[in-house]
Amino acid sequence: MENRLWVLDLASDTLEGRPAVAIWLKAEDGSTWLLKKRYTPSFYLVGDLEKAAKIVEAEGIRAERCTKKIRGSPVEALKLYVDLEDLDEYASKLLKRLEGVEAYEEDLRLTAKFLLETGLKPCSWASVEHSGFEEESGIRVITGGEIKALEHAPPPRLRVMAIDFVVFAEKGSPNPGRDPIRLISLCFDDGSEFQLEGEEREILKSLVSVVGEKDPDVIVGFGTNSTYWSYLSERAKKLGVKPVLGRLGAEPRTSIHGHVSIRGRLNIDLEDMAREIPELTVETLEEFVGYLGIEAKLDTVEEYELAERWRSDRDAVKRYSMQRAKAILKSFEAVRDFVFNLSELTSMPADFVLAASAGFRVENYLMTLAVKVGELIPKRAEITHVSYPGGLVKAPKRGLHESVAVLDFRSMYPSLMIKYNISFDTLSENGENVAPNGYRFKAEPEGFLPHALKTLLKERRKIQEKLKQVPEDSVEARVLDARQRAVKIIANAIYGYTGWVGARWYTREVAEATTAWGREVISSTIKKAEDLGMTVIYSDTDSVFLKNYEGRLEKLVEWIEKDLGLEAKLEKVFKRIIFTEAKKRYAGITTDGKLEIVGLEAVRGDWSAVAREAQRETVKTLLETGDPGKALAKAREYVRKLKRGEVELKKLIIWRQITRPLSEYSATQPHITVAKTLIKEGWKIQPGDKVGYIITKGSGPLYARVKPYFQASADEVDWSYYIEKQVVPACGRVLGAVGIKPDKISETGESTLMEFFG
């Protein structure tokens, strides 16, 4: 029999005490399949192989001689098939008995090795050949059989469940040893909803039965990996309930590094995704939903007020929790194609790929390619990183400019890597391509990284071609667009990957040569632009900001194409743009009237909302009217409001991230003292958390007069701090560029509350 099935997830397993893989699959008709298949992993030995061959022969290990590559150079290798799940231990014992021999790929996990070797991809279609299945709890279990990858196609219909938990403590963070789960909201893609409340044991039992009955393929939540699954497990243990949420009676299991596995289902935590979106300053569900542009009503109940609201207005909490579940479901629908495509591209299971960082995604993709071209996969080396020069940034010309064109190189680093064949396997003392910093790369044969980049580029073009052929807004179009975004993300991260010490293929020379060529390209472009009669008012890494560009820009673009062999694109034109003396900070309005603020306080999450808003309004007025006086008036408005104390407390909160365990800080800082206060009050604060505080009146350093934002009241706010250290500097930066001194801003003809009341 043969079935066309979609690979949902996979795990390592055993059959008759020997290693096997368990592959969970979905059919178009919605049926769930499990393929259990024996799998013998393998690894390679390189070096003096004679003795090694004898030893393994004596041990009855299957071995084959083969030719592989290490950094592009051919090597003789011995491939050993060993029927153990953990090859690491076997390999290290073997190596102790040998000299001049190195092992490769013994450190890869069983499922990863299986995927790499068979070319099978998660979240893709496969054909499964088998002699029949046994039905077990509604799952069609095949033991043995063959599985082969098929052409790419949209996924089958999957059953999706969104989940939201309500847990809280009277004071501080909830503690699973003490505080029960109060409520669970569930929401399915078939429209059904469940809200489980009451006695905690019943809540958990209902959860298990609903999950069992509805049998979702995907469980999606927000904060589930980091918090809720382990919380649930601990509560369940305490109450003597088995949290059977996985298929075939499995409980959630913490797999490596913070990710939780739920057997037979995809456990997706959107918080993992939110964390890597740089546009989000606070990674809440609210922000995430807003970023995705999803219409979802959320009547937010904040964590610190949960306990109180649960008593006084329980319906509000219940409503919010269900709104969250619905928003989570909607968000997943919006990102699922992207997630599945990223999973397929990198060969990492979907729930895993979201939890993985950019470096590991790139690496996994490169590993799939390495197997194809016979390049052995090296291990991570423990080395100290030496940093190297990066992109070139030209100091801007200060002040207000009219009509400025921005020219961007398209994928500069990837293009340079392709153009000069920059790669770890082409790096050579006698290479023909000589980087400005002296590193040399062979022009031929094509290097591994350029090959990877070209493959991705080709793939992207293919997708874009296909995109033109399918109707806009169709399922195919959506899936294809998600796929081309996934491809782009991987391609753009390859340069950075080569300069990452944690990388298996870390090669500083590659990263260094790439940026060196990049600097050469941008400086010659600046020079050419000037020769053509344009004024370069600013430039950063791969972009130039040009004045007097009419009739000259085309010539520059042509020169870039012909002489540099690269592509550049007119990105946008600013009607007006303002630069302070600082690099990486400016604001402008484009020809289509869009206000763009870059790097300035207005777009920084560590400034109070009042300062951000004041600066945004000030710069907007300045750019729209071109009149510094009007802009100054705008800034003064905000100062006046603060002097009167007429600004909402919410707008005074300053958020900062905790980046490490508190004990590792050497400097005393406001957000650290606030974090310490909160911990004393029972809150759990971990690296990655953001702490919000407000500056209150008093004497001494700032850190001695900050309060957690939800504990500060209007009468204790240090309004003058917000004037002098927030609004005036932020607006002053902008106004300073047009010659207005910052002290003009606070001259509003009004005295402060402080002056009135002492």
Next chain:
DNA sequence: TTTAGGCATTCAGAATGAGTCTT
């Protein structure tokens, strides 16, 4: 289980220096 380097900015705390008082 942190893709890279470049950059501005704030705050704490040390270093520096001027001015004043004490012995």
Next chain:
DNA sequence: AAGACTCATTCTGAATGCCT
């Protein structure tokens, strides 16, 4: 007259979050 002390200013390093 030398040293002790205070207060303000300047400098440096830690820390964060942005840009490409």
